[in-house]
Amino acid sequence: MAVYDLYHMQKKLEKYLDEQRFLHTLGVMYTCASLAMVHGYNLMDAQVAGLLHDSAKCIPNKKKLEMCKKHHIPVTEVEREHPFLLHAKLGAYIAKEKYHVEEESILSSITYHTTGKPDMTKLEKIVYIADYIEPMRDKAPNLDSIRRTAFQDLDECMYEILRDTLSYLDGNPGEIDTMTRDAFEFYQKLHQERKQEVER
Numbered sequence: 001m002a003v004y005d006l007y008h009m010q011k012k013l014e015k016y017l018d019e020q021r022f023l024h025t026l027g028v029m030y031t032c033a034s035l036a037m038v039h040g041y042n043l044m045d046a047q048v049a050g051l052l053h054d055s056a057k058c059i060p061n062k063k064k065l066e067m068c069k070k071h072h073i074p075v076t077e078v079e080r081e082h083p084f085l086l087h088a089k090l091g092a093y094i095a096k097e098k099y100h101v102e103e104e105s106i107l108s109s110i111t112y113h114t115t116g117k118p119d120m121t122k123l124e125k126i127v128y129i130a131d132y133i134e135p136m137r138d139k140a141p142n143l144d145s146i147r148r149t150a151f152q153d154l155d156e157c158m159y160e161i162l163r164d165t166l167s168y169l170d171g172n173p174g175e176i177d178t179m180t181r182d183a184f185e186f187y188q189k190l191h192q193e194r195k196q197e198v199e200r
Contacts, residue, residue, distance in 0.1 A: 027134035
């Protein structure tokens, strides 16, 4: 089990993020730790994933595309048109190359923290949810309810967040990654199956 120096990671990361993004990042890291405590996940890995999830966020969009090309990171058509979406994939690359994170579980949770995906690992769900509910977030609908669900049931929380996210993004369909729709369909099916189980 790798041990990381979170303090030095924070100090290094702070140089690459603007103040608001850094405060958000700390919020996500602490929320990841809280969710890991409740749901029985390794605290160090959860905190590292939360801390580094937006490590590429403040890179200018043009440079994001250039870096992906240089380092052979695949770019979808949606990402090419909306390069801000690339910060997740690039963040995983930076976590590995600049912060020496080797655990695939951490890198994958950074990669999918914006789109989600079907059948996510526990850490992928923790980072995705923490990014949505951390204390500085205040604009999403149903936040109070979603925050409560996060500490009770990660799968149900994924369903609620993806449902609300797609409802919001439907106004800008070009910005919806197909992976997000796939993720929603997976967690919606799970939600419906559980509901039917309860009703039997």
